[in-house]
Amino acid sequence: MDRPVPEALSAFEGDVVAAARRLVGAVLTVDGVGGVVVETEAYDREDPASHSFSGPTPRNAAMFGPAGRAYVYRSYGIHWCLNVTCGPVGHGAAVLIRAIEPTTGLDRMAERRRVSDPRLLASGPGRLCQALGITRAHDGLSIVEPPFDLRLPDSDGEQDLVTGPRIGITKGVDAPWRFGLRGSRFLSRPFPRGS
Numbered sequence: 001m002d003r004p005v006p007e008a009l010s011a012f013e014g015d016v017v018a019a020a021r022r023l024v025g026a027v028l029t030v031d032g033v034g035g036v037v038v039e040t041e042a043y044d045r046e047d048p049a050s051h052s053f054s055g056p057t058p059r060n061a062a063m064f065g066p067a068g069r070a071y072v073y074r075s076y077g078i079h080w081c082l083n084v085t086c087g088p089v090g091h092g093a094a095v096l097i098r099a100i101e102p103t104t105g106l107d108r109m110a111e112r113r114r115v116s117d118p119r120l121l122a123s124g125p126g127r128l129c130q131a132l133g134i135t136r137a138h139d140g141l142s143i144v145e146p147p148f149d150l151r152l153p154d155s156d157g158e159q160d161l162v163t164g165p166r167i168g169i170t171k172g173v174d175a176p177w178r179f180g181l182r183g184s185r186f187l188s189r190p191f192p193r194g195s
Helices: 005-010 016-023 106-113 125-132
Strands: 027-030 033-043 070-075 079-086 093-104 148-151 161-164 178-181
Touching: 016 033, 016 079, 016 093, 027 093, 033 125, 070 125, 079 125, 093 106, 093 125, 093 178, 106 125
Parallel strands: none
Antiparallel strands: 027 033, 027 148, 033 093, 033 178, 070 079, 079 093, 161 178
């Protein structure tokens, strides 16, 4: 059974690593288009790979705001990336949503992405944002209010997760803060064997 909105927000008020694990298996849609979150990464203020490590800037301001907000930034000047802010106001932590398994609005995703293979629609943060129509205009919006809708899975059963190092960073590379749904065909990249 899905959790109500206030409890969904409370999942982001504490530890970012716990929130990253908790998001795997959640259903995320934007204007009715989306699917099941299958891969996340955690980034905390004390983490040298985090955008918040050097303090607040106009680009990362959402990371220092309330928990449960979208932090959207452009990666390499090309792709938008979606994060969910975590911790108390001023803390500077967020969970990167790396991949979803598309379940709703596949035609709209395929049109936006110009691909038909469901595995290529939202497997990677840039693809995900393109498929869901996420841009900088979504930065700072609540992740549990329109156009977003987020439903966390019932916490009675922990998802079967794989854990490994994060992708595409040069600092903090050893932190095992990437989480994925074991056996998913929609991950952005495979996890190391034995994860």
